[in-house]
Amino acid sequence: MPRAPSAVDRDLWSRTLSLLVLGFICYALPLSVFAALPASQGGQPVLRLQGSNTIGAKLGPELVKGLFEAQGLRDIRSEAGAAENEQRLLARHADGRTVIVEVAAHGSGTGFAALKDGTADLAASSRPIKDGEATALAALGDLRSAQAEQVIAIDGLAIILHPSNPIAALGVEQVAQLFAGEIGDWRELGGNPGAVRLYARDDNSGTYDTFKELVLAPGGRSLAAGAQRFESSTQLSDAVSGDPQGIGFIGLPYIRQAKAVAIAAGDSQPMPPSTTLIATEDYPLSRRLFLYNQPQPDNPWAQALIDFAHSPRGQAIVDASGFIAQTVQAIRVEPSAQMPAGYRQLAERAQRLSVNFRFQEGSASLDTKAQRDLARVLDYLKRHDKLHNQVVLVGFGDAKSDPARAELLSKLRAMAVRRELARQGVLFREITGLGDELPVAANSEDHGRIRNRRVEVWVY
Structure with missing residues (x-):
């Protein structure tokens, strides 16, 4: 005789059904379901997105432009914001009303801080929210719930070298030793003789947080003091590709002219940062890219951008931006x-x-x-x-x-x-x-x- 479903079973079923319905909405309905959204008033933005440079430099703005198009807006353009790594996305309704979205890309930690002080509607993060951040934002709701934590793309941390460097694969432990300064010359790894020069993202970066967690923290290591630090992913990549003795870590779309090496973890085989291995999150340095919002967002533009990011057209933009779509x-x-x-x-x-x-x-x-x-x-x-x-x-x-x-x-x-x-x-x-x-x-x-x-x- 079949047993009656337990309270746990009923709860799991309820949550699963809700998510399947949400998935159907995101995947099956046309973009016309994104109802008309309000315009800017007095030159103020309708949406403020703050946080990860990995997301904010390109992907975030492209998703905003895609949402503008889905809304039927015209004259879509971007302009520099008030500071470096900030931009404003602008568009017009048919009746001439303006829509403005502001994107600030100063690092994942700044997004959570901006959510807390009310200067952002969405936090972009290239790492999961930390315990302390979730506690500090508890007044907004459970930021780890399925309604608040939105995985919009998959990315991989690429370990990059100058194209002339003969090394083709490294273990995670070797990468840690390099960035901690324990390996100081490339000859120790079978490369050309020469001092290792380190390039790293800055302390506000979710990319750096992910690197610390996946590479440095397991051995209790810290980044060597001599590493050059960058707020911009593009500038870091270009610096490595111009330095035959350089090594850096970067999000997948920012490899540019550098060479990405295959990475092994433990007993795994060395894996290149390929689309397939990152999509399945098998690649040792794969990571998720997030948008965080209040579980019940009061800004309709915030909810619309989340829904659009999960939609087929949004995931196509993820792919076109160099990240891994979840299709x-x-x-x-x-x-x-x-x-x-x-x-x-x-x-x-x-x-x-x-x-x-x-x-x-x-x-x-x-x-x-x-x-x-x-x-x-x-x-x-x-x-x-x-x-x-x-x-x-x-x-x-x-x-x-x-x-x-x-x-x-x-x-x-x-x-x-x-x-x-x-x-x-x-x-x-x-x-x-x-x-x-x-x-x-x-x-x-x-x-x-x-x-x-x-x-x-x-x-x-």
Whole structure:
């Protein structure tokens, strides 16, 4: 006899249904659903976006322009703002009324500070909100909720060298040693003799925060005092590409003329910052780009920009801006002898979807991106007629003292995804768990273990 759903089940179902409906709104409805929005009054902006330079230098303004177009506005243009790394986006209604949006790109931390003091409507961040920031903004609501934390794109931190540098791959530990000043000459890594010169983003940068978390913090290291610091991603990249002994870290769209090296973490194979590996967040230095808003935003332009960023047209702008869109695609994976036999057979016969489901830290609950990805995957399966007996879920986890337990836990994660999609009519071909096989990050740190706890989706 089937058991009655528990309160937890009912809550999960309620939240999932709400997110699936939201996903349908974002993915299926035409842009005409973005109702007419108010114009500027007295030359004041209708929306203020503050924070990450990675987002604010190009992606944020391009999304605003796209929203202007969706609104049917004309004479869309940008002009310099009051300070460096600030700009104003302007457009006109057919009746001549002006619309102004201001974008300030001084680093992720400045976005949260601006939300707190009321000088911004949206915070752009290239890293998740910190505990202290979430606490300071608690009066606005839960900034970690699915209504407030919006993943608008995926990016990868590229480790860049001068094009003449012969080094093609580095481990995360080697990158940490370089930027901490523990490796001071390229000959120590098999490169051409010469002192290593470091280029880094400034302290306000979400890119720097992400680099510290992923590279420096696991070994308790700090950035070497001699590193040159930059507020602008473009200027940093150009400096590295002009210095044969230089090394820097940068968001994917800003590689420009520099050379990006492949990166390995723990026992993983070296991975280049490729579109596929970043989309699935397997690349060791992949990261999410966020917009944060009040859970119940009182500015209609803020809600409209969020909805537009999640829409197909918004994600096309993400792609055109050099970041990785969250559009689900099927990709071929080359089988290799290092793969477990069952996984290699899957690679030979099926295709992997360009999304991984991941889980909240210390929880079996899907994180905010994964909750939205439910709608994206369901939409893909419907459009490609793969709802019935065409889908395989493969769960992975971190190493345990008991391999059988690791395998069980990985399968339970796959079952958690199965439960949510099955409620929407998906019938699965197979559900399996591979335990700690095929790690994408080191299991020695919490961050790496969380990245290894994932569920892949494959389709026949």
